[in-house]
Structure formats: structure tokens, C-alpha cells
Amino acid sequence: MATKNPIVDPMIDPRTGEYAVIAPGHNFKSVTQKIAGIVLTSNTPLGWFFGLIVGAAVANGVVIGCTWLFLKGVGIWGVTIPGAWGFAIINFVWWIGIGHAGTLISAILLLFKQTWRNSINRFAEAMTIFAVVCAGTFPLIHVGRPWLAYWLFPYPNTMNVWPQFRSPLAWDVFAVSTYATISIVFWYVGMIPDFGTMRDRAVLPAAKFFYGTLSLGWRGSTRHWIRYESASLLLAGLSTPLVLSVHTVISFDFAVASLAGWHTTIFPPYFVAGAIYSGFAMVITLAIPIRKFYHLEDLVTLRHLDNMAKVMLGTGLIVAYGYGMEVFMAYYSASHWEYFMMWNRMFGPMGWGYWILILTNIAIPLTTLWSRKLRVNVTYLFLLSFVINTGMWFERFVIVVTSLYRDYLPSSWGTYRATRWDYMIYIGTMGLFTFLFFLFVRFLPMIPMSEIRMMLPQTKVHKGGADSETVIEETV
């Protein structure tokens, strides 16, 4: 481990004792070559084909599952009365939550001038978009007649029927569609200058045409850059309240209902924190193999992993507070229903779900993430990211299922058991996500080159044009 010899390690800044954000010795050309070279190469690594094929194969789960679903209807799932919400909603919330870290990294950390986020923001944003694609699948297929899903939108129609805007489900349509649109716009705007670089470095005419078209003719004019920077900041400023509102609106789907276990005011903040928690875990799941496979350890450094682990620790503690508060309120409300719901959630027939949740979301991560040694241990962090995302899935499972299956009237109690189609579509979306992500790392610049250039010491402008040569020599 690197921490054993902190003084000798070139990755540690001797002044601060922190890991460097970018390894020393890079210049404008080397970072450009490194990042653009991954895309503009004629020899695609075999591992990439392997990953893509595995992703595509698993994604067939969505295709097959949805085909059968459209033929037979939602009866092939485990949803019944009283458990009318099952895997579809659990997976929807889980995927949307994962997406939130991408926006957090690209928007909130930009506003806070956390420049270390530059290395990871592009693929975190890509992760957001692919996660939203997977998430969006579930409500669409969950409506029963997905070919009529456009009825969710307010559009003039011959039936003279309109949406009902007092319903959180209508709010969801607006929140998630806005989130998807703004995420794609922010992602694309961020890539325009890099497409210019790709266009200028591409050799194949087809690649020149492809990146040239996407770059919209970007030429790096200073006036363009100033407007571009202004637009980036504004988009970040808009995405920040957006990301906080999206999971808030999703939590309203539950909180507005008058069901014990759902009807709580703590849901919005605790859903948002949980979303960021699971999203950062997913960024770590993706970043660790990518930096290893493409040798990007210089650009996605241990500092990034350490910082992300700290964010997980922070949001994990908020989530833990949320769980604690739920239990406390069940006791303090003196409501018989709330009390029973919590007892049933912990010790009822599905109590095992609750304890898996506590183990994987609280007990394992929040005790170990305090240690810097473990935070920069790549293997540990990689495994932990899976543990946390398992935990976050169980959180939604516990909220959805254990609140529903034993409600106010014991005569209507039932149980919930997911069918093979539930599992097939859920696992299929993971394949879809992998498939899209593999396409992304092969065809688009996965680290923002222009933003990495801004972090290099050579960017310092000296008055009178002097001394700049020596600066270059020192750092090369």
C-alpha cells in the first residue's frame, strides 16, 4: 500500500500530505494523448469486446422479460394485493438513486470548486444517463399498457382527458423527464470542446466526420469559452436544485400516501442522501476497473477514491440517521400502526431484509470507512461498493414491501414473492447498463480533456509573457 512510505510516494504532495489529484509530470499534450488515445486507436482491447458481449447477453433479460410481459401483462410479476408495488418500483428508485451521484459530481462539486472532480465527472455523468435509462424502463413497463405511456404527458387529445396534477405520480413524470433531459444536455455541452479535440486528432475520415459533426465546429475561441463557462456554471446551478428535487419527488410517491412506513416527513432528505450514497458506490464500482484497465491511475488517483469514500461516509451517516429516526418516530408517535409496522419490518416474516439492510448499509461501511488505509485500499473499496449497492437495494425493498404486505387490516395481509420475470428484467437492466457503459468508454472521451488541462500547473499566466518557458520545463 502506498501509505506505508508517504514521503517517498510521488503521488503524495509533501506540503499537504494529501494524494495529488493528478500525478506530476503531465502536460497538455500528454493528457490529451492519454484520453483521446483510448478512443482513437485501431486496436480495441479484447477485454472490451468481452465486456460488451457479456453486457449485451445479460441485457437480453430486459428484451425477453419485456416481450413476455407485453404478451401476458403484469400478472407474470410477483405484484398482487396488498403488495401492489414490487420490483418495478424498487428497481426504479434504486437506479435513479445511482444516477444522482453523477449529477452531484458534475454540478454540486463544480459549484463548490472541487476541481478534483474533473477527472471523474464525465463518466459519472454517463453513469447518470445510463442509470436513468434503466430506471425509466420500469415505470414505463409498470403502467400495464406501455404503448399508452404517453398518456402520462399533458397533450391535447381527442379523448379530452388530462393528467391530474395533485398526484405525486404526475410529479414524477415531470421530475424524471426533466432530469433525463437536463442530464443529457449537460453531458453533451460538457463534451463539445472535447469533440473538437477528437476531430482534430482523428485519422480516419469517418471518425473525423463523426466527431466533427458532434463538435458543432468548436474552435476554442475565447469569446466562445467565456459563454461556454458561463453556461456550464448555470447548468450546474440548475442541476443542483434539480437533483435534490428529483429524489424528493420520488420520495413523495411514498410519503404522500397514508400508509404506515411511507407517511413520514423525513423521506425527502433521507432519500436524497441514500441516492448519493449508492451513486458514489456505483462510481467507485466503475472507476476502479476503468482506471486499472486503461492505465488511468495518473488521472483518477487515490485522492479521488479517498474523497469519494469520504462522501460515502458522510451520506451513509445521514442515511443511518434516517433509519434511526424512523425507529424513533415509530415509538414516539405512539401510533399503534407505526409501532406495528416497525416491529413487523424488523421481526416479521421479512425481517431478514431489514437486517441485511442494516448490515450492508450501516454496519460494514460506516465502521470501516473511517480508516484512511481502507479508503485508499482499491480492492476493499471495490468490494465495499457492491456491499453498499446491495444495501441500498434492500433499503427500497424494505420500504416498499414491508410497508405494504401487512397494512391496517389483518384480513388483507399477504406476502410478496418476486417471480423469475422480476429477476430477469432486473438483472437485464444491469446488463443494459454495462453494455451502454462499454460503448461509452470506447467511443466518447471518458475524462474531460479541457477540464483536466485547466488543472495543470502550466495554465498559470505570468504577467508580461515571461517565465512561462521555465514553468513548462520544470513540470515536464
Next chain:
Amino acid sequence: MPPREGIYGLIAEFNTPSELVYATEQAREAGYRRMECYTPYPVEEAAEALHFHKTRVPLVCLLGGLMGVTTCFLMETWINVYAYPLNIAGRPLFSWPAFIIPAYEWTILFAGLSTAFGMLALNGLPQLYHPVFNAPNFRNGATTDKFFLCLEASDPKFSLGETRAFLETFPAVSVVEVDH
């Protein structure tokens, strides 16, 4: 379009941002106005040297946001109060607190789309052809590691010989003519 007379301008290539900013400041002092810097990442000092401070992108964003919130709120009110009134557990038809949430989302949606498309429109993009791409060295470095200053021929002070001599007083890697 008929072929244009003369050249677009003279473009000087620099290795460092400091040299570019210095040359730009000097060019401005010498009386040049129609000029532009091309850099691989935003160099704020270059914008200052060009005296380019204000952008209208924030205004476009604000107008977009206001349009979004108005559109959505009026749409919800019209739909739920007039076009398709539904009695939901006796709640008022004009349930404005509930209407805020979609209106809030559309504020962000319209503001974000206006910002992105407004920025592109103000920049005159997409514009796949531009004369600076004709400079033989431009595409080698302008988006990677080189810094360019282009003094445009439309500037009243521009004269091929004098401007070239002026640009060559700086430690430029090269000074080349840019064709239309």
C-alpha cells in the same frame, strides 16, 4: 457565395498561455480590435486582454426559467380547474401548492435548455466551417496544447506587412496567413 477577396487574417501560434495573453494585450494597446484568441481550455486572462467580459447567457437562462414556470403553472391551472376538473377527495380544484412541483421542474427544464441552446446560438454554433481551420497549423494544436491569436483583416488597422512584423516581435512559433 462568391469567393472573397484577400485573406481572413494573420494567425500567430504560441506555446504558452502567458505569451498569448501578453501578445493580445499588446495588440489591443497597438489599436487592434477585431481579433480573437483560440485556446485548448478557457483562459480567462485572454478574455480580459480582449476586453470581453459580459455574456448574455445568464439573461437567456433567466428568461427561459421564467417562461418555464409560467407555462407550467398556467397549464396546470387551466387543465385541473377548467379543462378537466376532477374532485379528488374534495380538495380545491386550484391546488396551487401541488402545482408548484411540476412548475419547479419545468423552470429548470426550460432554463437549462435555454442556457445550452442559447450559449450555442450566441456563439454562432453549429458552424462547421470557419476560416481559421484553413491555417495549416491550427488543427494540430488549437484543441490540444497550442495558443493562437488571430488578427483579422477586417480590422481597419490591419495591413499584411505591418501586422506580420508586429506579430513577429513576440516569441511566436509561427505567423501564418489565414485564407477565407
